[in-house]
Amino acid sequence: MTVIDDGKGMSEDELVRAQDPFSTDGVKHPHRKVGLGLPFVIQTIRMTQGRFQISSVKGKGTTVTAAFNTEHWDTPPLGDLPATLGQLMALGGDHEVKVVRHRTGPKGSGSFEATRSELREALGSLEDLEALTLLREYFRDAETTLVEETT
Amino acid sequence: MTLQELRALREKGQKAMDRRVGGDRSIEIIVGMGTCGIAAGAKEALNAFVDELNSKDIRNVVIKQVGCMGFCHSEPTVEIKMDGMPDIIYGNVDPEVARTIVHSHILEKKLVDKHVFDRPSRDIVKEK
Numbered sequence: 001m002t003v004i005d006d007g008k009g010m011s012e013d014e015l016v017r018a019q020d021p022f023s024t025d026g027v028k029h030p031h032r033k034v035g036l037g038l039p040f041v042i043q044t045i046r047m048t049q050g051r052f053q054i055s056s057v058k059g060k061g062t063t064v065t066a067a068f069n070t071e072h073w074d075t076p077p078l079g080d081l082p083a084t085l086g087q088l089m090a091l092g093g094d095h096e097v098k099v100v101r102h103r104t105g106p107k108g109s110g111s112f113e114a115t116r117s118e119l120r121e122a123l124g125s126l127e128d129l130e131a132l133t134l135l136r137e138y139f140r141d142a143e144t145t146l147v148e149e150t151t
Numbered sequence: 152m153t154l155q156e157l158r159a160l161r162e163k164g165q166k167a168m169d170r171r172v173g174g175d176r177s178i179e180i181i182v183g184m185g186t187c188g189i190a191a192g193a194k195e196a197l198n199a200f201v202d203e204l205n206s207k208d209i210r211n212v213v214i215k216q217v218g219c220m221g222f223c224h225s226e227p228t229v230e231i232k233m234d235g236m237p238d239i240i241y242g243n244v245d246p247e248v249a250r251t252i253v254h255s256h257i258l259e260k261k262l263v264d265k266h267v268f269d270r271p272s273r274d275i276v277k278e279k
Contacts, residue, residue, distance in 0.1 A: 029221055037186040083198050091184070091216050122158040128177075129204055129212040130164050134157060136201065141152040 001068070006061040015056050041066050048072035082139035089116050089135055090126045101143070105150030112142045177211045178257060179232040185219030191226035192245055199246035200229075203253040225268060236260055240268040 010018060017023040019042060024035035038054070041064075045052040051067040068075050085099055097116040102109065116126075119138070123131045182188070182197050197214070204212055222228045225242030231252065232238045241252060241263060248266055255261045 028218070032221075036190070040186060040190065080194070080198065084194060087184070087194060087197060087216065090214070118154055119157070122154045123161050127213055127215055129201065129210060129214055130161070132197075132201055132214055133205055134160055134164070136198075137160075138152050138157050 002063065002065045004061065004063045009058045009060045009062055010056040011058050014058075015054065019054070038064070044068075044076065048075040050075070082143045083136050085114070085139045086132060086135035089114070089119055090132050092127055101146065103146050103150050105147070107150050110146050110149045112146055114139070114142070176234045177213045178209070179213045179215065179230075181215045181217055181230040181232070183218070183220045183222070183226060183228045184216040185223075185226075187219055187223035188226045188228065191243075193227035195246050196227045196229065196244045196249045199249035200253065203250045204257075207253060207258065209253070209257065222268065228268065231256055233257065236262075241266040242268040 018035070018038055021036055021039035022033055024033060026033070042052055044050070045066055045068070048069045049072055050069045051065070053065040054062065056062040081101075085101075088099070089097060095116070099114045100111060101113075102111040119135065120126055123134060125131055126135070180200060182193055182200075184193050184197070197216070200214070204210075220228055220230075220240075222240070222242060227244045228240055228242050229244045229249070229252070230238060230240045236256065239256070239262065241248070243266055244252065248263065251263050252266075255263050
């Protein structure tokens, strides 16, 4: 899994701190000193002999890669990917998200893509029950087709 | 499913008669989807809300995903705002509790007592 953003980016010091579970920028909750997002990913990857990489350029953006070892006993299951992608797209805000899902199976490789602005254009609002339901169906359909094509 | 098909399903849905529950205002469900929420099962709780509301044909619902609300010890946390009920934050909302909230709080207008979050984290929540 690779996540690339074109956000604020981080300096080398900030990048080190971002990987520390007892460090946060302190903006949202001033008295609290934990930031667990990246540390949880890193912990899971270390426990299961996967691969983690992070790089960032201040002012340009950040790239995070996490490769999960599907052979390891302690690797968590993938979970409900279509529902997760639907929820990701429905997350409020004026940002763009592009998802590219690749899958390699016995019959070969395939992929599908989805862009938040296109989904929002098709659905209008993304924050109501029906939109969330339709997004989930949309990604279930895409995932099922991809699995059939590659298995 | 193509984007055109998605758009057609949306238009069909909007033409269908809404079953409006709990007054004219939309019911607002706010789900904490920070790392703490997700680690505690917020994605599954949100899925359960979607399934249960659809199965009861309740349509007038806005679902907002927000970051950490500051109640990491009681995740997943969910706030419900609707006509005829006070704004309530529920804590420890697993899929079963989510279904109970739909039946009890939203349909019957009865609080789900054991999960009401009565005294939110005082270090970060300002008293109104």
